[in-house]
Amino acid sequence: MATETDKKILRAPIASILGHIDHGKTSLLDYIRGTVVQQREAAGITQHIGASYFPTKDIKEFLKKSKQEFAEKEIQLPGILIIDTPGHAAFMNLRKRGGAVADIAILVIDVTAGNMPITWESVRILRERKVPFVIAANKIDRISGWKSVKDADFLDSYNKQKPHVRDFLDEKLIQIGIDFLQEGFTGIDRYDKIKDFTKKVAIVPTSAKTGEGISTLLMVLMGLVQQFLTENLKFSEGPAKGVVLEVKKEKGQAITMDVLIYDGVIKKGEEFIVGGLEKPIKSKVRALLIPKPLDEIRDPRQKFDSVDIVSAAAGIKILAPNLENVVAGSPFRGIGDDPSQEEIVYNEIESEVESIRIKTDKAGVVLKADTLGSLEALENHFTKNGVKISIADVGPIKKEDVMNANLVKILDPYSAAVLGFNVAILPDAKEQAITDNIRIFTNNVIYRLLEDYIEYAEIRKAEETAKGLSELILPAKLKMIPDFIFRNSDPAVFGVHVEEGTLYPKVMLITADGKKARRVHQIQDKGKTLEKAVKGSEVAISIRGIEIGRDIDKDETLFVNVPESHVRQLMGKFLDELTVDQKQALREYIILQRSMQHPWWGM
Numbered sequence: 001m002a003t004e005t006d007k008k009i010l011r012a013p014i015a016s017i018l019g020h021i022d023h024g025k026t027s028l029l030d031y032i033r034g035t036v037v038q039q040r041e042a043a044g045i046t047q048h049i050g051a052s053y054f055p056t057k058d059i060k061e062f063l064k065k066s067k068q069e070f071a072e073k074e075i076q077l078p079g080i081l082i083i084d085t086p087g088h089a090a091f092m093n094l095r096k097r098g099g100a101v102a103d104i105a106i107l108v109i110d111v112t113a114g115n116m117p118i119t120w121e122s123v124r125i126l127r128e129r130k131v132p133f134v135i136a137a138n139k140i141d142r143i144s145g146w147k148s149v150k151d152a153d154f155l156d157s158y159n160k161q162k163p164h165v166r167d168f169l170d171e172k173l174i175q176i177g178i179d180f181l182q183e184g185f186t187g188i189d190r191y192d193k194i195k196d197f198t199k200k201v202a203i204v205p206t207s208a209k210t211g212e213g214i215s216t217l218l219m220v221l222m223g224l225v226q227q228f229l230t231e232n233l234k235f236s237e238g239p240a241k242g243v244v245l246e247v248k249k250e251k252g253q254a255i256t257m258d259v260l261i262y263d264g265v266i267k268k269g270e271e272f273i274v275g276g277l278e279k280p281i282k283s284k285v286r287a288l289l290i291p292k293p294l295d296e297i298r299d300p301r302q303k304f305d306s307v308d309i310v311s312a313a314a315g316i317k318i319l320a321p322n323l324e325n326v327v328a329g330s331p332f333r334g335i336g337d338d339p340s341q342e343e344i345v346y347n348e349i350e351s352e353v354e355s356i357r358i359k360t361d362k363a364g365v366v367l368k369a370d371t372l373g374s375l376e377a378l379e380n381h382f383t384k385n386g387v388k389i390s391i392a393d394v395g396p397i398k399k400e401d402v403m404n405a406n407l408v409k410i411l412d413p414y415s416a417a418v419l420g421f422n423v424a425i426l427p428d429a430k431e432q433a434i435t436d437n438i439r440i441f442t443n444n445v446i447y448r449l450l451e452d453y454i455e456y457a458e459i460r461k462a463e464e465t466a467k468g469l470s471e472l473i474l475p476a477k478l479k480m481i482p483d484f485i486f487r488n489s490d491p492a493v494f495g496v497h498v499e500e501g502t503l504y505p506k507v508m509l510i511t512a513d514g515k516k517a518r519r520v521h522q523i524q525d526k527g528k529t530l531e532k533a534v535k536g537s538e539v540a541i542s543i544r545g546i547e548i549g550r551d552i553d554k555d556e557t558l559f560v561n562v563p564e565s566h567v568r569q570l571m572g573k574f575l576d577e578l579t580v581d582q583k584q585a586l587r588e589y590i591i592l593q594r595s596m597q598h599p600w601w602g603m
Contacts, residue, residue: 019108020116027208051315066215105133154213239336240266275330287319363411364388370422475585476501489547501585508561
C-alpha cells in the first residue's frame with residue numbers, strides 16, 4: 001500500500017478472491033499472512049469484504065520458503081491488494097462490488113467437491129465485468145493418499161505422489177475443465193500445460209492447510225499481471241476514485257468508512273463526495289488509517305497507521321464528519337483542487353447510488369444489521385427467498401423496532417418479527433418483545449438467520465390447522481406426593497396433586513428443571529381409571545420407562561410438556577377458552593421454557 005506518490009510507475013494490482021462457501025478463500029490468504037482471520041469469522045464464513053495488502057518484499061519472503069528461484073524472479077509491481085469476498089449467495093452485491101474494481105481474480109474451488117452454485121455465480125460476475133482470473137483448485141491435502149510437502153511448489157509436491165494419487169487429482173481437474181467448457185469457456189488447463197495464457201484459464205492446485213501450491217499461485221498471478229495488465233496499472237496522481245466497502249462505528253471513534261481506493265490519490269484534509277441514503281454526501285478527511293502490511297482491514301491484529309496521503313491501490317479506513325447515512329457499496333470520489341468538478345462528481349454518484357437502494361413493503365419483517373453492506377446483502381438474500389421487509393436499518397435492536405413489528409401483526413402475523421444480523425438486543429427491546437409477544441431472531445450468519453425465520457413462519461402457518469381446543473395439548477402443573485409412591489418403576493406409580501390446569505392421559509411431563517419424565521400412561525383415583533384430573537385433584541398416575549429415585553426424585557414439581565406450536569395457539573386464538581388456572585399453568589410453563597431455551601420461546 002503506497003503512502004508516497006513520487007517515483008511511482010505502476011500501482012499495485014487489485015485481485016478479488018471469489019468462490020463457493022467453505023472452499024478456503026480466507027484460509028489461503030491467512031496462510032500467506034500468517035493470521036487466523038478465518039477462524040474468527042462467524043461459523044468460519046466471511047461476512048464482510050476484507051482488504052489485505054501484500055508488499056512485494058513480503059511476497060518474496062514467502063516465496064523463498066517454497067523455492068529460492070521464485071524469490072529471485074523480477075517483480076516490477078509494488079505489491080498486490082487482495083479483496084477477500086464472501087462466498088455465500090447472500091453476498092452477490094458485495095462480490096459484484098469487489099469484482100467491479102478488480103484487475104484480476106482468484107476463483108477458489110474445492111478440488112474434492114468441484115464446482116458449486118456460487119462458483120458459477122462468481123464466474124458470471126467476472127465474465128460480465130471482463131475480469132481475467134486464475135483458478136485455485138484448493139484442498140489437495142484432502143485427496144486420499146496425498147503426502148503433503150509443506151510450502152512446496154505444486155509440481156515439486158505433485159511429482160512425489162504415487163501414480164494413482166496423481167491420476168485422481170488429474171481426473172478432478174479434467175472434470176472442472178469440462179464443467180467450464182459447458183459454461184462456454186474455450187480452454188481450462190493446469191498452469192504448467194498452458195503455452196498461451198490469453199487463450200486458456202490456468203488452474204493451480206493448492207492447499208491452504210499445508211501451503212502447497214500457494215507460492216505457485218502467487219507466481220502465476222503476478223506473472224499474468226506483469227505480462228498482460230500493466231497498461232491498467234499506470235499510476236495516477238489525480239483525485240482518488242474508490243468504493244465504500246463498509247460503514248461502521250468503531251469503539252472509541254465516530255462512524256468510519258472502509259474504502260477501497262483503486263485509482264488516484266487521497267490526502268488528509270481533502271474533500272470528497274460519497275453516496276448517501278437520501279443524496280450524495282460531501283465531507284472532508286480528518287484521518288487516513290491504513291492496516292499494516294499483510295494485515296486485514298476487516299479484522300486487524302495490530303493498530304492502524306495514521307498517514308497523510310494514500311495512493312491506489314489501497315484498502316483504507318477514513319475518519320470524517322457526516323458519515324451516518326453513507327451507503328456501503330457506493331462510489332467514493334475525491335474532489336481534488338478543481339472546484340468545477342464537484343457538481344459532475346455529485347451527479348455521477350447520485351445516479352450510481354440509485355441502483356442499490358433497499359426497497360421495503362408495508363407488511364414484512366423488521367431487519368437490523370451491523371453495517372449497511374450487511375443490510376444490503378440481507379435484503380438481497382431475503383427478497384430472493386420471498387421474505388418481505390417492512391423496515392431495514394443499521395444498529396442494535398431497539399424498543400422502536402419491536403413496536404414497528406407489532407404494527408405489522410395486523411397486516412401479516414407471520415411477518416411480525418425482528419431479525420438482527422450481528423447486532424445486540426437492547427434491554428428495553430427485550431421487555432417490549434415479551435409484552436407485545438414479538439419474536440426476535442439474531443444470528444451472525446446470514447443464511448442461518450434466514451433459515452431460522454422461514455422455519456418459524458412455516459410452523460406458524462401450519463399451526464392454523466387446529467380447529468378447536470380439543471386438538472391441542474393443554475397445560476397443567478402437578479406436585480408429587482412423596483408419601484404415595486406405590487411403585488418405583490415398570491411402570492412407576494405415584495400420587496400427584498394437580499396444582500394448576502387439567503391433566504389428561506398420554507401427555508408428556510417434564511420436571512421444573514427441564515428433565516423429561518416421559519408420558520402419563522393412566523390416571524386413577526381409588527382404583528378407577530379417569531379421563532382427566534382437574535385443579536385440586538389428588539390422583540395416582542402411572543408412567544412407563546422411568547425409575548423414581550434415578551430419573552426423577554420423590555417430590556418433583558411436574559409440568560405437562562406442551563409443544564411450542566401449541567403454546568402459540570393457546571396464547572393466541574384459544575386464550576379466552578382457557579380457565580384461569582390453565583392460564584396460570586401455561587404462564588409458569590412458558591417462564592420455565594424461556595429460562596432453559598431462549599427469551600422468545602412460545603412467541
